[in-house]
Amino acid sequence: MSAEARKYEDYARECLRQARLAQTPQLRDRLLDLARVWTDAATTETNAARTVPPLGEMISPSGRHLRSSSENNPQRR
Numbered sequence: 001m002s003a004e005a006r007k008y009e010d011y012a013r014e015c016l017r018q019a020r021l022a023q024t025p026q027l028r029d030r031l032l033d034l035a036r037v038w039t040d041a042a043t044t045e046t047n048a049a050r051t052v053p054p055l056g057e058m059i060s061p062s063g064r065h066l067r068s069s070s071e072n073n074p075q076r077r
Contacts, residue, residue, distance in 0.1 A: 002045055002046065002049045004045045005042045005045040005049070006042075008038045008039075008041045008045060009038070009039070009042045012035045012036075012038035012039045012042065013035075015031045015034045015035035015038060016032070016035050018031050019031035019032050019035065
């Protein structure tokens with residue numbers, strides 16, 4: 001799990017903690033909604049990290065590793 005996903009899960013847990021302490025049903029419901037948003041963000045971040053390889057590991061259709069634009073174009077260095 002990425003650091004971002006962990007951070008989002010921490011935010012969701014904090015929203016749940018605050019919801020248990022909420023003084024009004026409206027505040028509790030809002031905090032529970034916010035916890036869902038943070039949980040969804042953590043799930044999205046985790047899924048994105050699994051499906052997109054790091055740039056250095058990307059391989060072209062010809063089987064060669066792709067390089068950064070500065071490696072492909074010496075004038076851009």
